[in-house]
Amino acid sequence: MIEVKNLKKVYGDRAVISGVSVSFEKGKVVALIGPSGGGKSTLLRCINGLEDFQGGEIHVGGEVLHPGGYAKNKRALLALRQRVGMVFQTWNLFAHRTATGNIIEAPVHVKGLSVEAATKRARELLERVGLSHRADAYPHEMSGGEQQRVAIARALAMDPEALLLDEPTSALDPERVGEVLDVMRALANDGLTMLVVTHEMKFAREVSHRTLVLHGGAIIEDGPSHDVIERPTHERTKAFLGHTR
Numbered sequence: 001m002i003e004v005k006n007l008k009k010v011y012g013d014r015a016v017i018s019g020v021s022v023s024f025e026k027g028k029v030v031a032l033i034g035p036s037g038g039g040k041s042t043l044l045r046c047i048n049g050l051e052d053f054q055g056g057e058i059h060v061g062g063e064v065l066h067p068g069g070y071a072k073n074k075r076a077l078l079a080l081r082q083r084v085g086m087v088f089q090t091w092n093l094f095a096h097r098t099a100t101g102n103i104i105e106a107p108v109h110v111k112g113l114s115v116e117a118a119t120k121r122a123r124e125l126l127e128r129v130g131l132s133h134r135a136d137a138y139p140h141e142m143s144g145g146e147q148q149r150v151a152i153a154r155a156l157a158m159d160p161e162a163l164l165l166d167e168p169t170s171a172l173d174p175e176r177v178g179e180v181l182d183v184m185r186a187l188a189n190d191g192l193t194m195l196v197v198t199h200e201m202k203f204a205r206e207v208s209h210r211t212l213v214l215h216g217g218a219i220i221e222d223g224p225s226h227d228v229i230e231r232p233t234h235e236r237t238k239a240f241l242g243h244t245r
């Protein structure tokens, strides 16, 4: 459902993604791991249409992105951003809106849902992320873990075909990491397609079906998560995993 073909991304004269081809199946959870600067965030941002790129193609659920940014891809970008949800390391909720207010924002203003219908759905989503009791709380009244769960509910409110998460637990206090991983685990069990950049190797090994290792803008390892994490073949992966154990 997501296919990246020979993707090239350059900053100045430096290639940060150098000819990556990879496809992601519907209903599968893929972990993206690897050392800092390897290109993980850039890959996700290209797939979500947040970054222009200089070569290759990205196919997402029937839409195709080409190099050329907004000017060349306007229609595809508008469609694609409704189909792919993104969750960042820091959650960036609207500070002046409640949990429910944050979740209904895009369904009402982008999809044209009625406030009533969007609010009903928001209630279901809050229950799904274990936050029914926080529907009327403002971001500053919630912990980081709660805010990140609201951010996940907000992304799900657009009924995305895939959810891309970029280090969703990295900014959390250690005691809050588990509650966010639990939500992601439940979504995985429900068959949601997810691409997750993570340093949580236990999560990658137990929840993701497949693990990709990005290094220097290339995929140096790709296979079933258990194999990649327990028996990496590439020296760079061995060194990286050695550090995270």
Ligand SMILES: Nc1ncnc2c1ncn2[C@@H]1O[C@H](COP(=O)(O)OP(=O)(O)O)[C@@H](O)[C@H]1O
Pocket: 011, 016, 034, 035, 036, 037, 038, 039, 040, 041, 042, 043, 214
């Ligand atoms: N806006 C930018 N301008 C210039 N270089 C960037 C920019 N964003 C990322 N990079 C560079 O691209 C490379 C890949 O970065 P990134 O995708 O953030 O890696 P990762 O998420 O794996 O840590 C890094 O070398 C980084 O410094």
Ligand SMILES: [Mg+2]
Pocket: 040, 041, 042, 166
């Ligand atoms: Mg990153």
